[in-house]
Every structure is written in C-alpha cells, then in structure tokens.
Amino acid sequence: MDYFRNIVIVAAIAGAIAGLGMTVVQHFATVPLILQAEVFEEQSSGAPAEAPAVAHEHADATAAQDTAAHDTAAHDHGEGWAPSDGIERTGFTLAANVITGIGFALLLVAASELFGGLGGWHQGVFWGLAGFIAFTLAPGLGLPPELPAMPAAELASRQVWWVGTVVSAGVALGLLFHSRSLVSVVAAIVLLVAPHIIGAPQPVSHESPIPEGLHHSFVVAMAVTTLLFWVFLGGLAGFFRERFIHAA
Amino acid sequence: MNTYSIKPEGDGINAAAALTSSRAVPIFMAGLLGIFIVGNVGFSHIEAVHNAAHDYRHSMAFPCH
Numbered sequence: 274m275d276y277f278r279n280i281v282i283v284a285a286i287a288g289a290i291a292g293l294g295m296t297v298v299q300h301f302a303t304v305p306l307i308l309q310a311e312v313f314e315e316q317s318s319g320a321p322a323e324a325p326a327v328a329h330e331h332a333d334a335t336a337a338q339d340t341a342a343h344d345t346a347a348h349d350h351g352e353g354w355a356p357s358d359g360i361e362r363t364g365f366t367l368a369a370n371v372i373t374g375i376g377f378a379l380l381l382v383a384a385s386e387l388f389g390g391l392g393g394w395h396q397g398v399f400w401g402l403a404g405f406i407a408f409t410l411a412p413g414l415g416l417p418p419e420l421p422a423m424p425a426a427e428l429a430s431r432q433v434w435w436v437g438t439v440v441s442a443g444v445a446l447g448l449l450f451h452s453r454s455l456v457s458v459v460a461a462i463v464l465l466v467a468p469h470i471i472g473a474p475q476p477v478s479h480e481s482p483i484p485e486g487l488h489h490s491f492v493v494a495m496a497v498t499t500l501l502f503w504v505f506l507g508g509l510a511g512f513f514r515e516r517f518i519h520a521a
Numbered sequence: 522m523n524t525y526s527i528k529p530e531g532d533g534i535n536a537a538a539a540l541t542s543s544r545a546v547p548i549f550m551a552g553l554l555g556i557f558i559v560g561n562v563g564f565s566h567i568e569a570v571h572n573a574a575h576d577y578r579h580s581m582a583f584p585c586h
Contacts, residue, residue: 277547284551303580353568355575362576369577373562379555386548387540409582418582431584432564495582 279518280386284378287509292374295502296367302494304366307420310483310491314422317482374506377404382510384443388450390518391511401507403446409499411442411465415473418495420488423481426474438468 356362381404382391391397412435419425445464448457481488540548562574563583571578571585578585 276544277550280547280551281554284555299576299580304576307576307579353572355569355572365573366576366580369562369574373559373577373581376555376558376562379551379558383548383552383555386544386551413582416582416584418579419585420579421586425584425586428566428584428586435584495580499581 276518280382281379283510283513283517284382285375286513287382287506288373288375288378289371290374290509291378291502291506292371293367294505295374295498296363296370298498298501299366299370300363302498303491304363306487306491306494309487310420310422313482313484313487317422374502377408377503378506378510380404381507382514384447385510385514386518387447391507391514393515394508394512397507397509397511397514398504399507400511401503401505403450404507405500405503407439407442407446409496409503411468412438412473413496415469418492420483420491423483423488424476424478426476430474434468434471434473438473441465441468 356365381400385391385397385400391400415438416431416435425431441464445461448461448464451457562570563578563581565571565574575585577583
C-alpha cells in the first residue's frame, strides 16, 4: 500500500499546484470570454444583458422578479442551484480545477508508472504533452471547445464520443511509446484516426449567436491554457515522483 | 520508505517488462481513482455539479450543456 499511497501523494501535490495555477490563468484567459458569450446568450433570447446577474440571485429576488428571471434566462443552467457570480463562482472553478488536477495527475502518474515511472521533471513534461494530445487535442479536433449558447449535438452522445476518442488516443500513444514494431505503429495510427472517421456528433445547424471572432479567441485561449496546464502538471509530477517514489 | 521503488530503465522502452502484480494493482487502483474523479466533475449530469463546475468544463472543453 506504500506504493499506492506514494502515487496518490505525488498526484495530490502536483494536481493541486497545477489546478491552482490553472485557475489563475483561466481567470484572465478563458473566463472573460465565457462571460462575454453569456451576454450574447441572453441577448439572443431577447433578454437584457443584465439578466444573468438577476438569474443567479434567486435568494433575495421577489417572486415577480424571480419569475421574470426564469422567463428570460435562456442560459442552459436549468433551474437548479448555481453559484453566484464573482468570488463564489471563481471559488467553484478553483475547486473543480484542483480536484480534476489531482484526477488527471493520478491518470498521468499511473500511466507513466506502467512504463517504469517518470525519471524527473523533464520526462514529466513529455508525459504532460502526451496528456494534452490525448485529453485535449484528439477530442478537440472533432468537438472544438464551445462557448455558452453555441449549438451542439445531444450531450450524452458527445460525452460517449469524447471518452472513446480519449481512450483510443491514450492507447495509441502507449503503443507508440511501448513498441517499435510496424504493426504497433499502424495500430496506433488507426486508433488516432478512427474516431474522426466515425465522426463526432454534430448539431443540426452551426448557426450561433456567438461571433466567430469571440469563438476563435476562446479556442486559442483554451488550447494554450490547457497545454500549459498539462506541461506544468507533468513537470510537477516528475519532480515530486523523484522525491516520493523513486527516492523512497 | 517502501520496497516497490524501481530505477528508471533506460529509455523506458522495455520498462513495462518490469511490471509485476505487486506494482500493477496499486497502479490500476490509482488510475481508477483518477477516472472516478475526472468523470464525476467533468461528466456529471447532476444540475448543481454541472453549474458549479460550469466555467471549468467550458475552459477544459469538456462536452457541456
């Protein structure tokens, strides 16, 4: 169990630090674009731009205001609880970043342990790049990052395609790394290409209230911040792996 | 601290050969824990979880909405 515990310790430290850093970077790079998109989302449903703030503050709204907010809130948050804008919303983004940072770090460390473990921060950076390819690049080719209000196919079908694409890209990278035989390389390439031949679920129409320029900025911001996250996560995992597992 | 540590093996190409069940079980447990965590935050259909992690899901390009 010491070995398991040490993997978890390495993943927890690396994931928490990378998740914290990612929250700061997202705060300046992607979140402002999401908030801009929400304004277009509200406008496209005929509601005033201020509506999101109202819709998020059900607690002290009068019954009439509450009803009005529900009528105008086209935002697909549904009727359930949502964090209020500002500190609370950022706080939950931080929590999600740290928790999933640890989750991604567990996957990265576990996968690299199968191949003998990360031999330092520099090797970790390469594993981080592999994570970026498997978790961001491969699924992102078929399902580009979306902003709120952008049309998309049914959620469950996209999630299935996303998971399938990530798994096949991960296996493909493992094959490429593990074996030098031609058969493995061909199998890896087939695994990388197959999800895109099957095709990601697409919406009926791509017509969207979101300006193309805003979406383009978001795709770039998302790709760059996620690349930084993975490289940083891998480097940290390699660094702490030497201290908690390798040196143990 | 433990008896499971191994030395990095060259370029890593043959390192998987060193995989024993005493190492494989903890590795797969750690991987499953990672899948469980990422899956719950990134894919939950529960409204409150979705709303709480909304900006995160968009920023990481998880399928959202």
